[in-house]
Amino acid sequence: MNILLLGVGLQGRATLYDLVRCPAVTRVVAADADLAALTRYVDRLKSSKVEAVGLDARDPTRMATLTQGMQAVIVLLPVSFHVPVARLAIDHGLHLVNSSYPPPEFADLGRDAAARGLTILPEFGFDPGIDLVLAGQAVRELDEVHEFYSYGAGFPEATAATGPLRYKISWTFEGVLKSYLRDAELVRDGKRVTIPGREIFAASNIHTVTVEEFGGLEAYPNGNAMHYLEALKIAATIKNAGRFAMRWPGHAAFWYPLAQLGFLDDAPIRVGESLISPRSVVRDLLEPQLQYAENERDVAVIRVDVRGLKNGRRRRLLYQVIDFRDLPSGLLAMNRTVGFTASIGAQMILRGDVRKRGLASPLSDVPTDVFFGELKARGIVVRREEMDW
Numbered sequence: 001m002n003i004l005l006l007g008v009g010l011q012g013r014a015t016l017y018d019l020v021r022c023p024a025v026t027r028v029v030a031a032d033a034d035l036a037a038l039t040r041y042v043d044r045l046k047s048s049k050v051e052a053v054g055l056d057a058r059d060p061t062r063m064a065t066l067t068q069g070m071q072a073v074i075v076l077l078p079v080s081f082h083v084p085v086a087r088l089a090i091d092h093g094l095h096l097v098n099s100s101y102p103p104p105e106f107a108d109l110g111r112d113a114a115a116r117g118l119t120i121l122p123e124f125g126f127d128p129g130i131d132l133v134l135a136g137q138a139v140r141e142l143d144e145v146h147e148f149y150s151y152g153a154g155f156p157e158a159t160a161a162t163g164p165l166r167y168k169i170s171w172t173f174e175g176v177l178k179s180y181l182r183d184a185e186l187v188r189d190g191k192r193v194t195i196p197g198r199e200i201f202a203a204s205n206i207h208t209v210t211v212e213e214f215g216g217l218e219a220y221p222n223g224n225a226m227h228y229l230e231a232l233k234i235a236a237t238i239k240n241a242g243r244f245a246m247r248w249p250g251h252a253a254f255w256y257p258l259a260q261l262g263f264l265d266d267a268p269i270r271v272g273e274s275l276i277s278p279r280s281v282v283r284d285l286l287e288p289q290l291q292y293a294e295n296e297r298d299v300a301v302i303r304v305d306v307r308g309l310k311n312g313r314r315r316r317l318l319y320q321v322i323d324f325r326d327l328p329s330g331l332l333a334m335n336r337t338v339g340f341t342a343s344i345g346a347q348m349i350l351r352g353d354v355r356k357r358g359l360a361s362p363l364s365d366v367p368t369d370v371f372f373g374e375l376k377a378r379g380i381v382v383r384r385e386e387m388d389w
Helices: 012-021 035-045 059-064 079-091 108-114 130-138 173-179 226-229 251-261 276-292 333-351 368-377
Strands: 001-008 027-032 050-054 072-075 095-098 117-120 144-156 184-188 191-195 209-210 215-221 238-247 269-271 274-276 298-308 313-324 384-387
Touching: 012 035, 012 050, 027 035, 027 072, 035 050, 035 191, 059 079, 059 226, 059 298, 059 368, 072 079, 072 251, 072 333, 079 108, 079 117, 095 333, 117 333, 130 144, 130 313, 173 215, 173 276, 184 226, 191 298, 209 238, 209 298, 215 251, 274 276, 276 298, 333 368, 368 384
Parallel strands: 001 027, 001 072, 027 050, 072 095, 095 117, 144 238
Antiparallel strands: 144 298, 184 191, 184 238, 209 215, 215 238, 269 274, 298 313, 313 384
8 A cells, every 4th residue: 555645743643653553554655844843753653664755735746746656645734725635636546535524625526536436535533533433333223313412522631631721732723723613503402503603612502421431521512413414314303413522621611701702713903013813812822831741641532422213212322432642652642543543544445445436424434343443453442332211
């Protein structure tokens, strides 16, 4: 397998780490805008199969050169590059995997990919990614689904949850802050409900989820659940549903007034003689204070809770993944669950485990037994519980 990796930041380093350890992968071209940092990391990996190159994703000629001899590309770049890179991959005969939500253009690109016998697999990281595979599996096990709850979480374990926020960064902090103003779509008592981004941290929108290892965590609405209910073909029977993120208690009470006061807004305001984005001030002030020390671990949690009828009985299925930072490698749990998953996706396509050509979905096109086995081989275990409801 010859695989091109575009973007070797926090999550991309885990992808590269995984690729070099897989015997079936014979060559990896790893490309990043920060070639010096990439080279230092590649030197640490001590693998002859990796070639580190500088990346200018805005240069189509340079990008086309990188595709030569490659079979698949894993894209961990900002979303603005995803459509042009997908077009490039199709033109040069490469399968594609990324960990982000697909833009509308991927529908047409999927048809072009299918015509070329290629697979585009977006949303294949942590959340979205592992959560969608679990959701698809849980839904298929029930005859009729009445309630659907999906949770994703990244936070420091208790001993590392120092400071007033009890939170540290395992993802791009700019992306985290953007998500704190994102509208949410839920189903409550059979009715579709839209929660404006400024209100996702309101007390009325928060509930507590008990996860055995951590006790009570607070959950807040996280994005649009309706799209997935429709894709899973369960929208007609759903009474209650939502996608949520989880944090240590107190997170919502801190961020709600900041959202209300405009601290998360991106539109610049005048400060003296300068125009400054309030969100950029929050980001630049807090980001240095919210870094993990080398001996601190983060936690990544995915929890899918689906309830309905099975063989005429009310049943509840709970799928859950909990992962912790691997201190010897330094890889955070979030790095592992995103980066390893993207690596697994490319390998499953090239091995033929993922057979769908065109635009594929983790909800339906990834064989769960194979995927769960790949996660387990990397120390990431999927737990399943079934009970009366």
